[in-house]
Amino acid sequence: MQVAIIGGKLQGVEAAYLAKKAGWDVVLFDRREKAQGAHLADVFHCMDVLRSREEFVAKLQGADLILPAVEDVEVLTALAEVGQRTQIPCVLDLAAYKVSSSKQRSNQLFAAMGIPTPRPWPDCHFPMLLKPSDRSGSEGVQVIPDQEELERVLHQEPRDNWILEEYIEGPSYSIEVIGFSGKYQVFQITELEMDAQYDCKRVLAPVRLDLGLKGELKEIALKLARELSLQGIMDVEVILHAGKLKVLEIDARLPSQTPTAVFHSTGLNMVEYLGEAFVQGKMPGPGLKQAIQKGAGRPVILEHFLVTPEKIEACGEHILGEAGPLHLLTDFFGADEVLTDYAGGKKEWVLSLMTWGSSFVEVWDKRAQVLKRIQRELQIPKVLDPYPLSQCPVNAKITRY
Structure with a gap:
């Protein structure tokens, strides 16, 4: 093909x-x-x-x-x-995309369907989150801490082009759904970790999430796909706050990061399924469902780093969009796979690091060794890493999620 x-x-x-x-x-x-x-x-x-x-x-x-x-x-x-x-x-699916690309239209859809979301202004308290309606992902997102800042923003921003809602904290999750004409199939749920600008810097799969909440998230994705009469692929991003899932946004197009993490965890290739559906008319069927239900998948971490002579720093994926052409490399400083614009002697470069293994303890240890090796061989003073091995956010007794 x-x-x-x-x-x-x-x-x-x-x-x-x-x-x-x-x-x-x-x-x-x-x-x-x-x-x-x-x-x-x-x-x-x-x-x-x-x-x-x-x-x-x-x-x-x-x-x-x-x-x-x-x-x-x-x-x-x-x-x-x-x-x-x-x-x-x-x-x-241009019709579905036009809904998902506007946070205003998306929020209207969620409200009409009774899907839980963060409370909108003015029915919420400070701090609040400002999200431009027509920008992708975390672009332009900012926290509004108080009334003074709110008044400044309201004076500067076109009121018909932004969303203002409660700022809530908690782990974020994403799920993809593919299908046509009322027949849909969800994929593995992934966990998202954000940088200071609310841009995703790390994807983990499988997730540590209660089975009931997993089922709820899958049903939300399927419900939205049916309501939109989706013809293709869509992802749904949620946040878990006070024990409840709240939908943050949807995107009716191929997302970045999460499909690769799902591929390395489960072996299921969303792009391949899309090709089979659009070219061959082959719908995701029982085989895909059985593959998803067969097991949780192997542990995978996909994350992004900016490397300079002074530091190695985990950053949101926007750094990849600011880099030059990326190369796919294996066994790069011991990594399983990476996408990078690194070249010998280059002072500043980006790294999308993919690591997998039989347990999350093994995976966290492997990625820590990759970062240590880069630091040692390139003589970089420090690694700004929120998860040194001693603070690995995974219980050492857990081998599968």
Whole structure:
């Protein structure tokens, strides 16, 4: 199978990485010459698919699937039209995406369905969280600590373009759902850890979560997919606060980070399932369900680091989006796999570190050894790591979650 991936940033990296794991040929399109996913593809075309529409269509010859990895509605609309024109299946549910890409429309959907979410302003107390309605993930998110700051923000921000809600703390979780025409299947739940800017810096799988809460989260995802009449893939992010799950956001497109963690934990490749569904009409069926129910999966940690001559620091995935083209390497300073823009002599570089094993104790120890080796061999003074081995957040007696 040959897949044409449009967009080479974080989603494009995810798509290209998993497509290659499926054994596919990858053709990547991005208007930036140094797109992060450029070196993960078999063929890379540096071009603007909107401005060079006919050239783009010509370069799609031989493609079996179009996989958008962008969040620009104008580009997505054009890709849907190109898919219809060329009869190449396009992994895109534009109607569902338009709902999920607006936090205002998403919140209206949650309210209508009775899905629990953080309480909105003015029915909540300080501190509060400000979230721009039309930006992705953690972009533009900020905490409003008091009335003075709220008044300043209300004066500066367009009131019709933001969400203001209670700020709550607790572990965050994510789940993906794939399907069509009322037939849907959820994947493994992952846990998300955030940096100071509320950007995900670490994904863990499987999760430490009560079976009842797991079932509740899966049902929320399925309920939302049915309500949206989802045609493809969507992820749901929640926070566990005071023993209750509250939905933070949904995204009706291929997410980044979590599909890779799920792949290494369970062996299930979401991009491969999407390809089979859109190209072959093969729906995720009993085989997938049985594979998910068969076991919790092996422990996996996927996390991101910024490496400078002064420090190694765990950071949100935005640092990957600020890097140059990434390379996939194995046995990198002892790691299982990494995505990195490292090159000999480079002073500042990023590292997406993937580690797995038979138990979380083994995995935390392995990743600690990788960081120590990088620190030692590159003579870096310190590692800003919230989880030194002595404080590993996993009970040493637990071997499986």
